[in-house]
Amino acid sequence: xxxxxxxxxxxxxxxxxxxxxxxxxxxxxxxxxxxxxxxxxxxxxxxxxxxxxxxxxxxxxxxxxxxxxxxxxxxxxxxxxxxxxxxxxxxxxxxxxxxxxxxxxxxxxxxxxxxxxxxxxxxxxxxxxxxxxxxxxxxxxxxxxxxxxxxxxxxxxxxxxxxxxxxxxxxxxxxxxxxxxxxxxxxxxxxxxxxxxxxxxxxxxxxxxxxxxxxxxxxxxxxxxxxxxxxx
Numbered sequence: 001x002x003x004x005x006x007x008x009x010x011x012x013x014x015x016x017x018x019x020x021x022x023x024x025x026x027x028x029x030x031x032x033x034x035x036x037x038x039x040x041x042x043x044x045x046x047x048x049x050x051x052x053x054x055x056x057x058x059x060x061x062x063x064x065x066x067x068x069x070x071x072x073x074x075x076x077x078x079x080x081x082x083x084x085x086x087x088x089x090x091x092x093x094x095x096x097x098x099x100x101x102x103x104x105x106x107x108x109x110x111x112x113x114x115x116x117x118x119x120x121x122x123x124x125x126x127x128x129x130x131x132x133x134x135x136x137x138x139x140x141x142x143x144x145x146x147x148x149x150x151x152x153x154x155x156x157x158x159x160x161x162x163x164x165x166x167x168x169x170x171x172x173x174x175x176x177x178x179x180x181x182x183x184x185x186x187x188x189x190x191x192x193x194x195x196x197x198x199x200x201x202x203x204x205x206x207x208x209x210x211x212x213x214x215x216x217x218x219x220x221x222x223x224x225x226x227x228x229x230x231x232x
């Protein structure tokens with residue numbers, strides 16, 4: 001399971017500090033719709049979290065606000081149960097309504113400074129990047145995603161950036177970054193070899209026959225590359 005974050009004399013005291021320490025420790029990030037493959041989200045999220053996912057993003061372009069908030073309650077409850085961060089895609093107001101830990105933005109979404117004014121200093125902000133210039137320009141956010149590494153149906157409008165951009169981020173990014181885009185058990189090692197220590201994905205867990213085992217295998221490989229013990 002993911003590493004627990006507990007408040008003690010040695011732990012940061014503010015919510016903002018705790019979330020950022022949590023983020024720094026995070027390794028496996030799952031992006032999930034409100035009803036993955038028409039199923040209740042708990043059927044995917046619970047085993048995935050048990051298997052080692054430590055950040056979950058609710059991203060569903062086809063769902064209305066009511067559906068997002070309803071699903072967000074489930075996401076929040078499960079992330080609390082397994083000490084994981086919970087992010088909402090794009091919309092700061094929905095993130096607040098879902099009691100999320102923060103918002104993930106695309107390049108064409110709201111300005112990070114405006115989102116910061118809405119969610120406050122305590123909230124986390126993530127930003128998608130697709131080029132060296134976007135990696136270099138990332139400001140006012142807490143982490144970035146880098147990709148899509150491979151072509152993926154979840155982002156058909158973007159050309160794959162390959163592992164070259166992952167290697168660039170490993171050398172030049174000043175923020176924690178998650179490699180994303182078509183990553184699965186068959187190609188995760190090349191992404192890790194390129195310098196990534198954090199990975200975000202969708203289908204490799206969502207569509208797996210056993211989401212928990214899929215998450216466990218991926219987390220084990222990430223931890224092995226990072227020199228961290230495998231999740232229990």
